[in-house]
Amino acid sequence: MIDKDKSKEQLILELVELRKQNADITDKFQLNINKIKELEIEKEKYRNIFENTIVGIYQSSPEGQYILANPAFAYILGYESSEELLSSIEAPQLYVNKEDRAKCIHEVLKHGVGSFEVQVYRKDGSKVWISNYVRVVRDKGGNVICFEGMVGDINQRKQVEDEINEYSHKLEEIINQRTLELQTTLAQLRQEIVERELAKKVLYSSQERFRKAFYASPCMMVISKLSDNIMIEVNDSFVRSVGYSREEIVGRTASDLNLWANTEQRDKTISLLQEQHSVRDMEVAFNTKSGELREALLSAELIEINGEKCLLVAGIDITERKRFEKELRDSEEKYRNLFHNANDAIYLYELKDDGILGTFIEVNDVACQRMGYTKDEFLGVTPKDIYPKEQADKLYGFIQNILTQNHLTCEMIHISKNGLKIPVEISSHFYNLEDKKVILTIARDITERKQAEEVLLNQFRQMSTIFDSINALVYVTDMENYELLFVNKYGLDLFGTSIIGRPCYEVLQVNQSEPCPYCTNHLLVYETTQPSHIWEFKNTILNRWFQCIDRAIPWVDGRLVRMEIAFDITGLKKTEDELRLSKERFSKAFNATPALMTISTIADGRYISVNDTFLNITGFRSEEVIGHKVVELNLISEARDQMISVLKKQGKVCNWEIKFRLKSGETRIGLFSADFIELDGEQCLLIVVNDISKYKQLEVELSRLSRLNLIGEMAAGIAHEIRNPMTTVRGLLQILGQKERYHQDKEYFNLMIQELDRANLIITEFLSLAKNRNVDFKTQNLNHILDSLFPLIKADAMVSGKYVALDQNEVPNLLLDEKEIRQLVLNLTRNGLEALLSGGCLTIKTYLDDGKVVLSVHDQGKGIPDEILEKIGTPFFTTKDNGTGLGLATCYSIAAKHNASISFDTGPDGTTFYVRFKG
Numbered sequence: 001m002i003d004k005d006k007s008k009e010q011l012i013l014e015l016v017e018l019r020k021q022n023a024d025i026t027d028k029f030q031l032n033i034n035k036i037k038e039l040e041i042e043k044e045k046y047r048n049i050f051e052n053t054i055v056g057i058y059q060s061s062p063e064g065q066y067i068l069a070n071p072a073f074a075y076i077l078g079y080e081s082s083e084e085l086l087s088s089i090e091a092p093q094l095y096v097n098k099e100d101r102a103k104c105i106h107e108v109l110k111h112g113v114g115s116f117e118v119q120v121y122r123k124d125g126s127k128v129w130i131s132n133y134v135r136v137v138r139d140k141g142g143n144v145i146c147f148e149g150m151v152g153d154i155n156q157r158k159q160v161e162d163e164i165n166e167y168s169h170k171l172e173e174i175i176n177q178r179t180l181e182l183q184t185t186l187a188q189l190r191q192e193i194v195e196r197e198l199a200k201k202v203l204y205s206s207q208e209r210f211r212k213a214f215y216a217s218p219c220m221m222v223i224s225k226l227s228d229n230i231m232i233e234v235n236d237s238f239v240r241s242v243g244y245s246r247e248e249i250v251g252r253t254a255s256d257l258n259l260w261a262n263t264e265q266r267d268k269t270i271s272l273l274q275e276q277h278s279v280r281d282m283e284v285a286f287n288t289k290s291g292e293l294r295e296a297l298l299s300a301e302l303i304e305i306n307g308e309k310c311l312l313v314a315g316i317d318i319t320e321r322k323r324f325e326k327e328l329r330d331s332e333e334k335y336r337n338l339f340h341n342a343n344d345a346i347y348l349y350e351l352k353d354d355g356i357l358g359t360f361i362e363v364n365d366v367a368c369q370r371m372g373y374t375k376d377e378f379l380g381v382t383p384k385d386i387y388p389k390e391q392a393d394k395l396y397g398f399i400q401n402i403l404t405q406n407h408l409t410c411e412m413i414h415i416s417k418n419g420l421k422i423p424v425e426i427s428s429h430f431y432n433l434e435d436k437k438v439i440l441t442i443a444r445d446i447t448e449r450k451q452a453e454e455v456l457l458n459q460f461r462q463m464s465t466i467f468d469s470i471n472a473l474v475y476v477t478d479m480e481n482y483e484l485l486f487v488n489k490y491g492l493d494l495f496g497t498s499i500i501g502r503p504c505y506e507v508l509q510v511n512q513s514e515p516c517p518y519c520t521n522h523l524l525v526y527e528t529t530q531p532s533h534i535w536e537f538k539n540t541i542l543n544r545w546f547q548c549i550d551r552a553i554p555w556v557d558g559r560l561v562r563m564e565i566a567f568d569i570t571g572l573k574k575t576e577d578e579l580r581l582s583k584e585r586f587s588k589a590f591n592a593t594p595a596l597m598t599i600s601t602i603a604d605g606r607y608i609s610v611n612d613t614f615l616n617i618t619g620f621r622s623e624e625v626i627g628h629k630v631v632e633l634n635l636i637s638e639a640r641d642q643m644i645s646v647l648k649k650q651g652k653v654c655n656w657e658i659k660f661r662l663k664s665g666e667t668r669i670g671l672f673s674a675d676f677i678e679l680d681g682e683q684c685l686l687i688v689v690n691d692i693s694k695y696k697q698l699e700v701e702l703s704r705l706s707r708l709n710l711i712g713e714m715a716a717g718i719a720h721e722i723r724n725p726m727t728t729v730r731g732l733l734q735i736l737g738q739k740e741r742y743h744q745d746k747e748y749f750n751l752m753i754q755e756l757d758r759a760n761l762i763i764t765e766f767l768s769l770a771k772n773r774n775v776d777f778k779t780q781n782l783n784h785i786l787d788s789l790f791p792l793i794k795a796d797a798m799v800s801g802k803y804v805a806l807d808q809n810e811v812p813n814l815l816l817d818e819k820e821i822r823q824l825v826l827n828l829t830r831n832g833l834e835a836l837l838s839g840g841c842l843t844i845k846t847y848l849d850d851g852k853v854v855l856s857v858h859d860q861g862k863g864i865p866d867e868i869l870e871k872i873g874t875p876f877f878t879t880k881d882n883g884t885g886l887g888l889a890t891c892y893s894i895a896a897k898h899n900a901s902i903s904f905d906t907g908p909d910g911t912t913f914y915v916r917f918k919g
Helices: 008-052 071-076 082-088 098-111 155-198 200-216 236-242 263-276 319-341 365-371 395-405 447-468 489-495 570-592 612-618 640-650 693-737 740-768 782-799 818-835 866-871 887-897
Strands: 056-060 066-069 113-121 127-138 144-153 220-225 231-234 278-287 293-305 308-317 345-351 357-363 407-415 421-433 436-445 473-478 484-487 533-539 544-554 560-568 596-601 607-610 653-661 667-679 682-691 778-780 803-808 814-816 841-849 852-859 900-907 910-917
Touching: 056 071, 066 082, 071 082, 071 144, 098 113, 098 127, 098 144, 127 155, 155 293, 155 308, 155 319, 220 236, 220 293, 236 308, 263 278, 263 293, 293 319, 345 365, 395 407, 395 421, 421 447, 473 489, 484 489, 544 570, 596 612, 596 667, 640 653, 640 667, 640 682, 667 693, 693 740, 778 782, 782 803, 782 814, 782 818, 782 841, 814 818, 818 841, 818 852, 818 887, 818 910, 887 900
Parallel strands: 803 841
Antiparallel strands: 056 066, 056 144, 113 127, 127 144, 220 231, 220 308, 278 293, 293 308, 345 357, 345 436, 407 421, 421 436, 473 484, 473 560, 533 544, 544 560, 596 607, 596 682, 653 667, 667 682, 778 814, 841 852, 852 910, 900 910
């Protein structure tokens, strides 16, 4: 049923349904607010990840000042906290090799990101290897804001690399041994060459053996003429080493190919050859074709080939061996410094096969200084000699644990040479060293920590006294097993003295056999330096509300525990609930109403609140309204001062019909009501506006449809009566016009016939308005009808130098009368083409909008003048010289028969007519 056929009661029911939909939208808006709060909680979780991850994370300025660092980064560098690190050191001071930082920054600025392995200083001056993944952060202008990095401790991996280097060293020794063997073979080869020179009769066979040895040798070998240094032959090893092909080498000199990397070495080699006629095992550098610099062990000998003196050069590539030697030396030096410069005492002692502890194999300087022994004295004692008797007797059990787990960490007591007891934290590791079972122990002096623990214990006793005097529940629980470690007197009076030592969830709640789902432990594990977590809950035993302040604190034994202070806020909650209910009732009424509602101050006219309906209808965002003055937004046409004056006289204003403006500039009609209210002691103005624009449009539409119905009834009643005599008159005019005596008046007869045809056309259009006209509905697609019409519409456009565009989207089939729809499309397109100037374009488009099939016709004309907008679609109203005023009226009639509606938008850029089929 279309709107014109609906009763007033049906329209009111639809309005009620719209209000329900508005209420649903309000609920969805509240749901979105809850989701935003959940996102805030997720944000807090990610902050905890930053604080708790084992990977070091930092930010530093381009100048090297650390801006941000997490606890893991501070721990890797030996600092107690992130704050200590940020206040103690800058990035340039961190690097052992100052050039490393410059290289890192260069790579990151060039590529945006970079991954590096560098050695840095810890707080105690020791050195540690780290992996550093860095990216640069820039602003929109491309300027560097800061560097962000992720850091990992790779010391253990470096130890593995050292073991690999040790293996490589052994492999190098094997290579050297093979090289010596090859050099011996080379010496034998030289001897054979001399013998071949002496044995002329076996020259051919000797040359063949030389050739095979020459090409098969793993040494680089080259033969060049002594006279001009041109190379006449090279073996495969030489070709592979230098990277040139045999064709690129033969016939050229070493200087041509730039093979000598050092001209001084070349001159020295030539000088020795001239003096001694041979060179043995000289280290030289050479260049490859790719430009790589390599090193070789070179030997050379003067020989004679076909009566010409030549130079035979043999070389062994020792580049890799030299690199391994250097890395091994550097590695040994590095770990020797690390061992002796460590802040902790380090011991290495042997473990016999029968489990007996051997003497110390190695100790560092810190161990000697701490224990009062010289190094020689230390190497003459066993681990039992540095432990008190009660711990020395347990060493065998400790050793078994180390052998089982490969490592052991615990606290022990060391006895110095002069009998001083030193508390230490030891970390022992078992491994094999050169076929010996050894144990490496790192001992850290924890004397100061033990003293601090004692101080903390005394402070705890003092704090217990203070907490017992607080009129609130104070308790401390273990973070892992939830055991109650401390409860103040206030808590013991509430829950009983037997709760100490039991899980908090069992004794502080009713029927709770596992940790409470709202427990804050997971929020506090790494928050010892963060603000306390404050929350509220209702205790199930006491049935009272408490405000809780939770914080993670270190316990006297070093473990992390949760301390909670809970204040009884039952009375406050009752007051809050009453206030909340009052506010909720007002808020629901305010936001749920389908009318636009605003509250503004009387004093300066600033908006302090608007409801959701106001924002949805006007299109403004809350921040664009709240805090702004009424006169700034100018939403209501009536003067504000006049409204306030009337309110003061009459007490309130009800149902003024006004115009109000939307954000888009659209003007609507509403029923305005206003009254004074007081909020927080300030006099305010409450305004309620009911949007009646749709009802006003319905009134206009009903009026227009009524006129169409009246004209349709007239058409059905009199159109045929008029057409029949006109047909008779037209026929008589045609007959008379063909008679010879009226030949001179034939022009007048034709004019009369044309006018009758025009009148007949008007009657035909007039008949299309008839309500009882037969309509042949068939299921068909709107796009198919447009496809068949488009050539005709395009031809009409081309005649007048205009263009037509067809934009079709997939739409479902509809029940349509093809002839009627063709008439509707032709009327709309021809009106659009007439509105276009030459060269303009008319766009016909189909698409789905909110489940409805939409046909739109858009022209690029000047738009419809305001003074005739209300007359659009009125029968017999036209702005054309030869128009009948029935084209758009016919379109409205056809649309009504197809359960469709017609609307339009117009402006300086053109007019668009929309036909929406409701299906």
